[in-house]
Amino acid sequence: MTAPLPLPNLLCFALYSANHAMQAAYKPLLDAAGLTYPQFLVLTLLWEKDGQTMSRVGAALQLESNTLTPMLKRMEQAGLLTRQRDPQDERQILLHLTPQSETLRQKAATFPLCIAEKARITAAEAQSLRETILALRNALRAAEAQA
Numbered sequence: 001m002t003a004p005l006p007l008p009n010l011l012c013f014a015l016y017s018a019n020h021a022m023q024a025a026y027k028p029l030l031d032a033a034g035l036t037y038p039q040f041l042v043l044t045l046l047w048e049k050d051g052q053t054m055s056r057v058g059a060a061l062q063l064e065s066n067t068l069t070p071m072l073k074r075m076e077q078a079g080l081l082t083r084q085r086d087p088q089d090e091r092q093i094l095l096h097l098t099p100q101s102e103t104l105r106q107k108a109a110t111f112p113l114c115i116a117e118k119a120r121i122t123a124a125e126a127q128s129l130r131e132t133i134l135a136l137r138n139a140l141r142a143a144e145a146q147a
Contacts, residue, residue: 015133025118029111033104038063039075040108046081046097047105053086054093080104 007013023037030040038061045057058068072095075081080101086092116126 022115025115026111029114033107034078035080035104036071038071039080040111042071042075042095043080043097043101043104043108046095046101047108050097051094054083054095057095 026037026040030037033040035043041061042057045060046052054065054068054072057063058065061068072081072083076083079098081098082096083093084096086094112126113123116123119126121129
């Protein structure tokens with residue numbers, strides 16, 4: 001029987017600890033914008049395409065509605081988005097940006113460069129790293145789907 005690898009040698013731990021470091025690097029940027037990390041992700045999706053359904057946002061962020069709904073309510077109360085029933089399908093809730101969230105867009109656009117500077121990597125290196133991580137994620141999901 002082979003012994004398990006030491007913790008620092010595990011790929012899963014490297015990803016886990018890198019995720020914590022990434023969120024810590026984002027924290028001062030998000031605090032200055034008055035956002036949490038999940039709120040930033042929701043706004044990023046809506047900045048790409050306003051008026052998405054709550055179910056689409058939940059699927060993209062891999063969040064269940066019991067996690068997403070309270071966060072969206074807080075974001076609505078903070079004036080960052082509006083929630084309204086889709087007139088064509090009342091089962092769906094549409095999420096729309098507000099002028100307040102639109103003003104955050106410019107500030108948030110600088111976040112990736114700030115993170116790249118903190119990490120001391122170029123935009124090209126960041127893109128390459130992202131592609132490698134996505135390929136890993138996709139391969140693991142495919143393997144899980146086949147199991």
